[in-house]
Amino acid sequence: MSLRSSRRRDRRMMGRAHTLARLNQGLTGVNPSVGCIILDRDGHIVGAGVTGLGGRPHAEEVALDEAGARAHGGTAYVTLEPCRSRSQGNKSCSVKLMEAGIARVVCAIEDPHPVANGGIRALRDAGIQVQIGLGQRESQRLYRKFFESIL
Template sequence: MAEAVRLGSAAQGTTAPNPNVGCVIVGADGAIIARGATAPGGRPHAEAIALAEAGERARGATLVTTLEPCNHRSQRGPACTDLILESGIARVIAALEDPDPRTHGEGLARLRAAGVAVELGTGAEESRESMAGWLLRQKLGRPRITLKLALSIDGKIALPSGESKWITGEDARAHVHLERAHHDMILVGRGTLQADSPRLDVRLPGLEERSPRRALLSRGEAVAGWEMLRAPEDVFRLHDVNDLLVEGGSATATAFLAADLVDRILLYRAPIIIGEGRQSVGYIGLDAIGDAHGRWVARDGRSLGIDRLEVYERVREG
């Protein structure tokens, strides 16, 4: 399952509107026969790719997947449950049940009814994290939204003049590009567009083609080459985006935080003190310190060269 999770995680940011599933097929000796991950654009599915690679070797083997195989037929491709039954796979291990109502347990039920041994739950936590964007969109009807902030020790994002290039070092900036590669869309505000003319692409060797779609948060005129969001709540119409990265300035960060639409924060903290300068976030509707507690939990922290990365997730009920 660890290899299946790795394969699925590597595909994050390329498979929307479908989930980034990983799959491996294991022979009787425990060796991996074939591997698959959901293809860019969502088809073929991970199971279909792995089964095609395995061919006749799939007969009697075990299929390990991060998500229940789909059970609904589509014009874009066959149901993975049908392919598994045709292949002669003897056992299926799935980490998560598919929340899509077109499958939601029916795929595993069909496999069991046909005599295939089925196990559910192995690697569930890791698989859930690897597909967090797609799973959240199934639940809330919008992408998982990550806010990226690059700050000084004293919480400033720029000098009073607006100069901010570069607060963080090369290692932190490289990590940002890796994060971009795992998002379907990246968003900034009009102020950032006008001040910096950002490319918002991925500039890591071998990952250049993984540059996400670009979106602009603005009530002004449309800009060629950019998708427009007039308000943070417009994220609910992004039905083909699983993971959205917000990289705008203070106004954009404030707007998304005030709307309580941020699920994850990537905070890159540089070992510098700016003093008087531009704040990272403005007023977000909190009038008492007590109201701020319990909303965020630290999930990760690590050094990136001279800088420090802190990862926080929004605590939400259910």
């Protein structure tokens, strides 16, 4: 696959993730509505998720559950940084992505929330390739109120 077609696929998949995130906008309590798309190592969509009503489960959990073992070696497209830790003590989304064997994460924007921030660093420390910024403007619009509520 050429670099050009890879970039085109990245933009298309992040667009799908944003479409998912908008589905539950305003319905996730204090949590933001996040969208996540999982591709297998061959570039096929094997999982898709959006933050659940009331804020649980997180989008990455939904997408990884759908993808199962097919996520191993694949790519995750996420509209907001996967959380570093969870307020309720469950495994964080960054840990779940690591455990699933995800090879690459494309993330639109970092999460300034003190509990969530650091997920990108954790993924990189685990040897996962992380790209930040694709779809950043859309995520800034989508999460403006959420960011204002925590800053």
